[in-house]
Every structure is written in structure tokens, then in C-alpha cells.
Amino acid sequence: MIDKVFNKTISKQFEFDEEVASVFDDMLDRSVPFYKQMQKLSISFANNFLEDGSNVYDLGCSTASTLIELSKSSKYNLNLVGIDNSNAMLERASKKAKAFGVEIKLLNADIFDVDLKDAKVVFSNYTLQFIRPLNREKLVKKIYDSLEDGGVFIFSEKLVSKNSFLNKQFIDEYYSFKKTQGYSEFEISQKREALENVLIPYTEDENKKMIEDAGFKHCETVFKWVNFALFIAIK
Ligand SMILES: C[S@@+](CC[C@H](N)C(=O)[O-])C[C@H]1O[C@@H](n2cnc3c(N)ncnc32)[C@H](O)[C@@H]1O
Numbered sequence: 291m292i293d294k295v296f297n298k299t300i301s302k303q304f305e306f307d308e309e310v311a312s313v314f315d316d317m318l319d320r321s322v323p324f325y326k327q328m329q330k331l332s333i334s335f336a337n338n339f340l341e342d343g344s345n346v347y348d349l350g351c352s353t354a355s356t357l358i359e360l361s362k363s364s365k366y367n368l369n370l371v372g373i374d375n376s377n378a379m380l381e382r383a384s385k386k387a388k389a390f391g392v393e394i395k396l397l398n399a400d401i402f403d404v405d406l407k408d409a410k411v412v413f414s415n416y417t418l419q420f421i422r423p424l425n426r427e428k429l430v431k432k433i434y435d436s437l438e439d440g441g442v443f444i445f446s447e448k449l450v451s452k453n454s455f456l457n458k459q460f461i462d463e464y465y466s467f468k469k470t471q472g473y474s475e476f477e478i479s480q481k482r483e484a485l486e487n488v489l490i491p492y493t494e495d496e497n498k499k500m501i502e503d504a505g506f507k508h509c510e511t512v513f514k515w516v517n518f519a520l521f522i523a524i525k
């Protein structure tokens with residue numbers, strides 16, 4: 291279904307509710323530049339660290355697109371676990387996984403409450419940005435502790451620039467991108483307001499520092515378009 295959520299006046303903050311979930315795949319595809327390419331890259335990098343029986347977690351899995359695509363492309367027999375606290379998202383995830391014949395354990399839970407046992411790969415795409423900063427650092431430490439040695443944390447985030455002049459250009463470029471994707475100025479400004487104080491982006495350096503502070507040996511930006519990036523961190 292086509293995303294028209296912000297085509298009408300909205301007075302509440304952004305939520306992953308039934309209305310957003312019902313159009314979410316289209317929303318991501320049209321709102322995140324190079325979404326599909328970044329997803330393909332994250333899967334391709336993950337495959338290099340996997341083997342039969344590996345545990346793979348997706349934190350904030352939404353409709354489970356990443357785990358479904360991973361399962362379709364991987365030659366390994368994997369234990370796939372998707373975690374999300376939006377029931378509306380997980381209902382879609384479950385239907386999609388069934389339709390593709392992919393076995394995924396879907397957990398309706400807060401990421402903080404789940405024990406991520408012996409993880410080989412942890413994905414979290416565009417989700418850390420929705421976690422309050424102090425908790426975000428704690429979550430990354432928890433991910434680090436859960437990973438096996440040599441395991442990887444693969445994550446994507448919206449970014450800000452620490453240079454205010456460039457940051458303004460980041461935003462302008464991003465809004466031009468959204469217009470090319472068919473969103474109107476009204477939809478763009480409605481969504482911007484709804485995301486205020488809900489989506490809190492870090493700079494690229496802040497993301498890397500958070501990863502290094504948690505103990506990761508190495509963190510690389512593997513893809514970047516203006517204010518969106520894909521990172522891979524190795525334990
Ligand atoms: C932007 S979406 C993630 C998109 C998805 N990773 C993808 O690439 O298709 C963020 C998701 O994180 C979930 N989420 C946010 N905070 C969470 C939390 N504390 N625990 C579990 N899920 C959470 C939301 O319900 C939402 O589905």
C-alpha cells in the first residue's frame with residue numbers, strides 16, 4: 291500500500307502503529323535513500339560471518355524484510371530472531387515470513403528485555419535513532435556483550451552533521467530526495483514535526499564513538515548518502 295500517512299493534518303508524535311505498519315514497506319522504500327541497496331549490502335556482509343546454526347538477531351525488525359531477504363540469499367541454515375515492540379509490524383512480519391516459507395522466531399518485546407544469546411550477527415537498521423541517547427549507549431553495550439568473538443553488529447542510521455551550515459544542506463538535499471519520491475511539501479513538513487524529539491540522530495562520529503566505547507574492535511561506514519549511513523562493527 292502507498293504511504294499517505296502524512297497527507298492529512300497530524301497532531302500526534304510519530305508512532306509505529308497500525309496506520310504506519312500498513313504502509314511501512316513503501317514508506318521505507320521511498321523515505322530512505324538507497325534503502326534496498328543498503329539492505330543488500332548488510333546481508334552480503336553478514337553472510338561472510340555466518341555458518342550453519344548461527345544465531346542472527348534483527349532489533350526493530352518491523353515487517354522482517356531483512357531477515358526474509360537474508361534467509362532467501364544465504365546458503366546456511368540459520369536461527370533467525372526478529373524483535374519488535376509493535377504488534378502491527380509483527381503481524382505483517384509473520385504473514386510475509388509465511389508467504390516466503392521462511393522460519394523466523396518473532397518476539398513482541400522491548401529490545402532491552404530480550405536475551406540475545408550467542409549472537410553471530412545482530413542487525414539494527416534505522417532503530418537506534420528511536421532509542422533515547424542514554425539507553426542507546428546501554429543497548430550497544432548489551433549487543434557487544436551478546437556477540438560471539440568475531441561476531442558483527444550491522445546497523446543503519448539517519449545522521450546529522452556537526453557543521454550547522456552543512457547540516458542545513460543535508461536536510462535540503464534529503465527533502466529534495468523525498469520530493470522526487472512523490473512526497474509533497476505538506477507531507478514532508480507534517481512528518482518532520484511528528485518525528486521531532488522521537489527520532490534523535492547522531493553524527494557519524496558520535497555513532498562510531500558509541501561503538502568504540504562499547505568495546506568493538508573496529509567500525510566501518512560501508513555506505514553513506516548525505517544523512518543516511520550503514521555501519522559494520524566487529525567484536
Ligand atoms: C525504522 S523501523 C526499522 C526498520 C527495519 N529495521 C527495516 O530495515 O525494515 C524501527 C522499528 O523499531 C521498533 N522499535 C523501536 N523501539 C523499540 C524497542 N525499544 N524495542 C523493540 N522494538 C522497537 C519499531 O516498532 C519499528 O518497527
Ligand SMILES: O=C(O)C(=O)C[C@]1(C(=O)O)C=C[C@@H](O)C=C1
Binds near residue numbers: 318322416448489
Ligand atoms: O521520513 C523521514 O524523515 C525519515 O527520517 C525516514 C525514516 C527513518 O529514517 O527511520 C523515519 C521514520 C520511518 O521509520 C521511516 C523512515
